[in-house]
Amino acid sequence: MRLLLSLGLLAALALPALAETQVPGSRAEITLSFAPLVKSSAPAVVNIYASKVVAARRNPFADDPFFSQFFNFGPATPRVQNSLGSGVILREDGIVVSNYHVVGDADEIRVALADRREFGAKVILADEAADLAVLKLDGAKDLPALTFADSDKAAVGDLVLAIGNPFGVGQTVTSGIVSGLARAGASLGRGTGYFIQTDAAINPGNSGGALVDMSGALLGINTSILSRSGGSMGIGFAIPSNLVAQYVAQAEAGATEIARPWAGIEVQPVDADMAEAMGMGGPRGVAVTHVHPESPFAAAGLKAGDVLTEIGGQPVEGPQELAYRFAVHALGDKVPVVFWQGGERREGEVTLIAAPGGDATKPVTMGPGSIFEGLAIADLNPALIDKLGLPLSSGGVAVTGVAGYARQTGLQPGDILTGLNGQPVRSAGDFAQVVAEGARGWDLDLIRDGQRATARLPGG
DSSP, rough: HHHHHHHHHHHHHHHHHHHHHOOOOSHHHHHHOOOOHHHHHHHGEEEEEEEEEEEOOOOTTOOOHHHHHHHHOOOOOOEEEEEEEEEEETTOEEEEEOOHHTTTTSSEEEEEESOOEEEEEEEEEETTTEEEEEEEEOOOOOOOOBBBBGGGGTTTEEEEEEEOOOGSSSSSSEEEEEEEEEEGGGGGGSSEEEEEEEEOOOTTOTOEEEEETTSSOEEEEEEOOOOSSSSSOOEEEEHHHHHHHHHHHHHHHHOOSOOOOOOOOEEEEHHHHHHHHHHHOOOOOOOOEOOOTTHHHHHHHHHOEEEEEEETEOOOOSHHHHHHHHHHHTTTEEEEEEEEETTTEEEEEOOOOOOOGGGOOOOOOSSSSSSOOOOEEEOOOHHHHHHTTOOOOOOOOOEEEEOOGGGGGGOOOOEEEEEEEEOOOSSHHHHHHHHOOOOOOOEEEETTTEEEEEEEEOOO
């Protein structure tokens, strides 16, 4: 009996404390709402209406002599293709960020604000690989604008809001959490970028809209979803705000093309066996498989076989994350790195540079007199290798353009030419010299998508 009374007394003493933690203590707590956050953030999210003129496909029978006797096909009529998306105002004077796939190829862009004002806009900086575009609104001033959050401080479980214009129904707000970080890979949608994952509902039309944190700052630009039906299934992806901030900074500085720092290394993820052999205690980081002699990592002391674990105090777990960690910095920045070499942890510093040789990448176009007329080729250097996405060890001459008579060769931009009629091709000059000598036919050695091949071409 005494024991039962003691337990009852303890329960009674604990009840007030329990009630204080579970029962709302004010009307504000009872009516907990995202409304104040939406009120401050939503005006900076805009609707974007883009249109472009698309050439109509010509009727395949239009040039046939037989059918032309009976039908008047007429000229192909161009059509206007419209697209709908969202954007985020980031400066009061009308700097807006959206997705490249919303506005990148548009001929005309109209931007509608939440208060029903409309502005014409033009793209001032765009990057298809990152699926980002920076726009400037015509004659805009004193607009509501969002500030940037630090996307590196985001954590799985953080509350977020997605704001956009799904399916063209009007501005809509959905809530969710950060479901994952450092998501990368082509399976995530457009490109092979580096994303924040969220379960906040994102649907067609949300592209280019804002993912905001609980302080109302921009955490990311909503860009893609994984879906079997085309609608939201709770797996959406946003481009981190730190990368967006770098693009805006370059646009405001007057850049017309994105300047990306060049790593000059090739890497692969570290597995358990590799980590054990390196004495690391567990798999993390990326193993360096190739280092270009001009790479800033070479200057910092890294060699093939080392394991890179951190850049700028942030972990690196894959090739896309390496590219992202570089992209959020500006050229000339000095960034600390951590790597494992010879079983020991080492620290260094890399100075971010552009890929060397950019000014020297001048294509040579083949003139008349052979089947190669109209073929544009250039000597491979780090800048061209980076632009074409080729392996760092690539050598020879790259095809940069195919026009005119050269279309009959079947060559494509990105092909690497290594030999012609049994003679090695080490420069555009070597290729042009062999072509100038003439031949009844051509045996062309090339590399396409990593595969070696030989093409036999007529001499005309």
